[in-house]
Amino acid sequence: xxxxxxxxxxxxxxxxxxxxxxxxxxxxxxxxxxxxxxxxxxxxxxxxxxxxxxxxxxxxxxxxxxxxxxxxxxxxxxxxxxxxxxxxxxxxxxxxxxxxxxxxxxxxxxxxxxxxxxxxxxxxxxxxxxxxxxxxxxxxxxxxxxxxxxxxxxxxxxxxxxxxxxxxxxxxxxxxxxxxxxxxxxxxxxxxxxxxxxxxxxxxxxxxxxxxxxxxxxxxxxxxxxxxxxxxxxxxxxxxxxxxxxxxxxxxxxxxxxxxxxxxxxxxxxxxxxxxxxxxxxxxxxxxxxxxxxxxxxxxxxxxxxxxxxxxxxxxxxxxxxxxxxxxxxxxxxxxxxxxxxxxxxxxxxxxxxxxxxxxxxxxxxxxxxxxxxxxxxxxxxxxxxxxxxxxxxxxxxxxxxxxxxxxxxxxxxxxxxxxxxxxxxxxxxxxxxxxxxxxxxxxxxxxxxxxxxxxxx
Amino acid sequence: xxxxxxxxxxxxxxxxxxxxxxxxxxxxxxxxxxxxxxxxxxxxxxxxxxxxxxxxxxxxxxxxxxxxxxxxxxxxxxxxxxxxxxxxxxxxxxxxxxxxxxxxxxxxxxxxxxxxxxxxxxxxxxxxxxxxxxxxxxxxxxxxxxxxxxxxxxxxxxxxxxxxxxxxxxxxxxxxxxxxxxxxxxxxxxxxxxxxxxxxxxxxxxxxxxxxxxxxxxxxxxxxxxxxxxxxxxxxxxxxxxxxxxxxxxxxxxxxxxxxxxxxxxxxxxxxxxxxxxxxxxxxxxxxxxxxxxxxxxxxxxxxxxxxxxxxxxxxxxxxxxxxxxxxxxxxxxxxxxxxxxxxxxxxxxxxxxxxxxxxxxxxxxxxxxxxxxxxxxxxxxxxxxxxxxxxxxxxxxxxxxxxxxxxxxxxxxxxxxxxxxxxxxxxxxxxxxxxxxxxxxxxxxxxxxxxxxxxxxxxxxxxx
Numbered sequence: 001x002x003x004x005x006x007x008x009x010x011x012x013x014x015x016x017x018x019x020x021x022x023x024x025x026x027x028x029x030x031x032x033x034x035x036x037x038x039x040x041x042x043x044x045x046x047x048x049x050x051x052x053x054x055x056x057x058x059x060x061x062x063x064x065x066x067x068x069x070x071x072x073x074x075x076x077x078x079x080x081x082x083x084x085x086x087x088x089x090x091x092x093x094x095x096x097x098x099x100x101x102x103x104x105x106x107x108x109x110x111x112x113x114x115x116x117x118x119x120x121x122x123x124x125x126x127x128x129x130x131x132x133x134x135x136x137x138x139x140x141x142x143x144x145x146x147x148x149x150x151x152x153x154x155x156x157x158x159x160x161x162x163x164x165x166x167x168x169x170x171x172x173x174x175x176x177x178x179x180x181x182x183x184x185x186x187x188x189x190x191x192x193x194x195x196x197x198x199x200x201x202x203x204x205x206x207x208x209x210x211x212x213x214x215x216x217x218x219x220x221x222x223x224x225x226x227x228x229x230x231x232x233x234x235x236x237x238x239x240x241x242x243x244x245x246x247x248x249x250x251x252x253x254x255x256x257x258x259x260x261x262x263x264x265x266x267x268x269x270x271x272x273x274x275x276x277x278x279x280x281x282x283x284x285x286x287x288x289x290x291x292x293x294x295x296x297x298x299x300x301x302x303x304x305x306x307x308x309x310x311x312x313x314x315x316x317x318x319x320x321x322x323x324x325x326x327x328x329x330x331x332x333x334x335x336x337x338x339x340x341x342x343x344x345x346x347x348x349x350x351x352x353x354x355x356x357x358x359x360x361x362x363x364x365x366x367x368x369x370x371x372x373x374x375x376x377x378x379x380x381x382x383x384x385x386x387x388x389x390x391x392x393x394x395x396x397x398x399x400x401x402x403x404x405x406x407x408x409x410x411x412x413x414x415x416x417x418x419x420x421x422x423x424x425x426x427x428x429x430x431x432x433x434x435x436x437x438x439x440x441x442x443x444x445x446x447x448x449x450x451x452x453x454x455x456x457x458x
Numbered sequence: 459x460x461x462x463x464x465x466x467x468x469x470x471x472x473x474x475x476x477x478x479x480x481x482x483x484x485x486x487x488x489x490x491x492x493x494x495x496x497x498x499x500x501x502x503x504x505x506x507x508x509x510x511x512x513x514x515x516x517x518x519x520x521x522x523x524x525x526x527x528x529x530x531x532x533x534x535x536x537x538x539x540x541x542x543x544x545x546x547x548x549x550x551x552x553x554x555x556x557x558x559x560x561x562x563x564x565x566x567x568x569x570x571x572x573x574x575x576x577x578x579x580x581x582x583x584x585x586x587x588x589x590x591x592x593x594x595x596x597x598x599x600x601x602x603x604x605x606x607x608x609x610x611x612x613x614x615x616x617x618x619x620x621x622x623x624x625x626x627x628x629x630x631x632x633x634x635x636x637x638x639x640x641x642x643x644x645x646x647x648x649x650x651x652x653x654x655x656x657x658x659x660x661x662x663x664x665x666x667x668x669x670x671x672x673x674x675x676x677x678x679x680x681x682x683x684x685x686x687x688x689x690x691x692x693x694x695x696x697x698x699x700x701x702x703x704x705x706x707x708x709x710x711x712x713x714x715x716x717x718x719x720x721x722x723x724x725x726x727x728x729x730x731x732x733x734x735x736x737x738x739x740x741x742x743x744x745x746x747x748x749x750x751x752x753x754x755x756x757x758x759x760x761x762x763x764x765x766x767x768x769x770x771x772x773x774x775x776x777x778x779x780x781x782x783x784x785x786x787x788x789x790x791x792x793x794x795x796x797x798x799x800x801x802x803x804x805x806x807x808x809x810x811x812x813x814x815x816x817x818x819x820x821x822x823x824x825x826x827x828x829x830x831x832x833x834x835x836x837x838x839x840x841x842x843x844x845x846x847x848x849x850x851x852x853x854x855x856x857x858x859x860x861x862x863x864x865x866x867x868x869x870x871x872x873x874x875x876x877x878x879x880x881x882x883x884x885x886x887x888x889x890x891x892x893x894x895x896x897x898x899x900x901x902x903x904x905x906x907x908x909x910x911x912x913x914x915x916x917x918x919x920x921x922x923x
Contacts, residue, residue: 043545069536079782081834083775085664091841092773095834203544302772306765312543313552313794314765317780317787320539324780324787331776372541372555379551 012269030393032244037212041200042132049132053220058127058136060120060196062367067113073322074106089334089347093327097346101326109359116360123170130216136196137189138163146176148183152223154214155188158232159374160329162195162364163188165439172446180450189217191233195364199373206380207233208389211240215248224248229449231255233377243394250398253452255437255445257402258412259420260392267416279413283429286404286411293410300335300409307378315372325371326362333358336435338407352440401426401452405433426452487725490855495706497674501662502592509592513682518585518596520577522829527573533785534566548806553794557808561793562786569821576822583632590678596658597651597679598625606638606645611921613712614685616676617650620694621836622792623898624657624826625650631904642912651679653695657826661835668848673702677710686710691911693717693899704860705853711860713918715911717899719864719873723854726878733875740877746891749866749873756872763798770837771844778834785828792827796820799896801869814902854882863888863914865907867895888914
């Protein structure tokens with residue numbers, strides 16, 4: 001690590017010098033990029049596209065043949081290699097644990113699939129076509145309102161998640177509580193290319209363009225003003241919606257607030273060297289410094305690297321490969337929930353989740369065959385064209401709440417977040433929880449979100 | 459007076475700064491002494507306390523049970539659920555799923571049907587196994603032909619493959635090396651092993667089996683076969699392992715030839731950036747600038763192509779599980795590299811792989827990974843080589859007196875210049891640029907590689923040694 005950090009610091013010092021010179025240009029408020037709010041993403045020619053505004057109930061039922069085929073695949077002898085001696089999850093998903101997961105999937109989970117399917121159906125599912133793509137979403141209204149103010153909430157997942165992450169959170173959001181005058185009407189879409197939402201046929205559907213689709217979805221449902229909550233890609237899409245369409249966004253809450261502007265990245269380097277200026281000392285443990293963050297990202301981002309450059313290769317590799325898909329996705333639920341779980345032979349998966357819940361999420365990727373379109377979001381978002389939009393430098397005016405859960409991949413100090421989220425009215429630090437708090441500790445996330453909303457002045 | 463003091467202080471400060479910078483620079487760039495490795499380290503299962511080495515050499519014959527072939531065919535016959543490429547996209551987003559469907563179809567309906575001829579082709583080169591440091595090592599061992607042995611100067615050569623290659627890469631190369639040729643006085647006795655963790659060689663069961671350990675095992679293999687002095691040729695990992703053998707065991711290496719000349723020492727990197735601005739000064743001809751520069755474009759290219767490297771270097775067991783579990787997965791992942799190796803012009807083309815190689819050759823190679831279920835252990839090699847114990851060896855900074863030869867093929871990964879190579883290989887005897895050819899030179903153009911190899915060998919002046 002010493003060598004890496006030395007090289008990194010040298011390179012960053014040069015970058016710093018250059019950046020300082022261009023500080024004024026870099027820190028100027030960026031103009032809103034010009035995005036086509038009606039871009040067509042479906043198959044064929046745009047001119048042949050006949051828009052359809054209908055919102056129709058959607059049946060997520062899975063054909064029994066698919067389940068039977070999956071069972072047959074999981075029954076094949078596993079061709080896994082024994083882990084190296086003394087290794088937990090340091091080399092990736094431990095094959096001993098993978099064997100356990102596959103056996104459970106086949107022998108315990110699939111036999112009760114109709115139960116799981118019923119569970120997934122417990123919220124109303126819909127589809128509507130936005131810009132040529134069928135977008136799936138859950139639409140959950142509060143059963144009782146009891147005099148509370150109903151706020152529409154756009155709730156967005158990321159990768160390798162799905163709407164399933166929100167199944168224990170949604171009842172909390174849609175049930176009136178004595179602790180708040182608000183209750184929420186939840187719209188939880190599958191991102192385009194994820195779950196039951198159609199993937200783009202055209203190149204260019206990056207995180208900015210997804211924000212346009214999500215906002216159009218809310219308008220389609222007659223929500224002109226709404227609150228946003230998201231993590232992972234959901235956080236980035238949400239922040240983009242707030243940047244692009246401030247007139248529609250009442251408030252933005254995220255469990256992964258980031259500021260990726262050039263100035264913020266420079267400040268991040270400085271905050272490693274001079275933490276006192278940037279970080280509240282009582283939360284020092286959250287802010288590990290750029291050397292540590294860099295090493296951690298390097299270790300954990302192999303998947304992002306390949307997804308950003310060869311999405312169709314890795315997509316084809318995982319497409320009808322349930323064993324591979326399980327290893328690839330569940331690895332994240334281990335390490336991103338707590339990096340220390342890497343040293344456990346079972347990856348700590350059952351410490352915070354049930355196999356049923358984890359497999360529900362895997363099933364969504366598997367039955368919808370969406371792994372390839374899901375990973376394309378990386379290549380579409382990490383390229384020159386997206387960077388040129390400079391959305392990272394556009395400020396968010398909406399009242400913002402940021403929840404920091406300790407075991408998240410990395411944290412951006414609040415002082416840097418304030419540069420982008422100029423109305424940061426709520427920030428919290430939790431010493432438990434990781435990258436998937438809605439899935440892992442829904443009550444905590446709900447409470448934090450509710451506390452944030454309570455601070456809003458309407 | 460004050461002026462003098464201020465001036466003196468400035469001079470002192472600048473001097474100290476320059477001095478410090480110089481010290482740091484030399485610290486980072488000076489050559490390092492050769493590290494000592496335990497050349498008998500046990501790598502088999504268990505603790506090796508009661509390990510009694512089995513030095514016998516056993517015949518190896520590939521005989522795949524028909525049931526396995528049938529099962530593979532069945533797996534390839536599942537309805538594919540691949541996603542169509544985005545409009546207008548060929549291979550820019552990775553291996554094209556339409557192309558993948560075609561490969562799978564050919565593999566299932568054509569290739570597997572004639573598997574017995576492919577198996578016979580595998581067995582057309584004599585192969586064996588022997589145990590080195592607790593690991594069973596599979597290798598091809600072809601002696602020079604009778605004619606060649608009678609009339610030529612015969613030297614042993616160790617051929618080393620890489621990832622996602624295998625000994626299959628050398629099947630058209632080896633007969634040229636062992637035959638009596640009209641264009642040279644030399645012929646060769648070839649040893650081509652499957653790397654540890656690849657093909658039919660065992661894999662290590664403990665962490666730490668990196669390219670230095672691999673070099674030791676391969677050198678010990680040559681000693682086992684009675685060759686105390688030998689030539690080494692390799693590309694990809696084979697090139698790095700070969701370089702390590704030449705560095706750690708120079709007394710055993712007559713000459714080291716590489717078709718992927720990389721060097722990643724701090725000095726080499728700095729020199730590369732510097733030479734980027736004065737390329738003509740450091741290259742034999744303007745024609746070859748594009749092999750190395752503009753350097754930022756080369757870095758971007760590497761970034762674009764190294765997702766697999768990053769993944770295998772950090773989570774080899776995850777991606778390994780995916781590749782081992784599904785032959786279509788293995789095909790997509792490995793064929794992507796063959797597609798890219800066809801070069802920037804061809805690699806948009808669906809037929810590129812067939813144009814440059816044959817379907818049979820590429821599928822033969824894929825079968826090696828499939829039949830041996832080695833995707834995980836092959837990937838682990840990446841993790842071991844980015845780990846601290848290997849990085850700390852800093853082998854790129856250790857000089858070796860062994861004669862070196864470098865062949866640079868235009869469409870391969872970017873190599874370093876002779877100016878950089880000489881810092882590690884002061885005895886750089888041979889260097890050539892090819893304006894065609896890619897990463898799998900032995901498979902793509904074996905006669906060209908042979909020509910280059912013998913030119914290097916003739917340069918060394920072996921019989922005068």
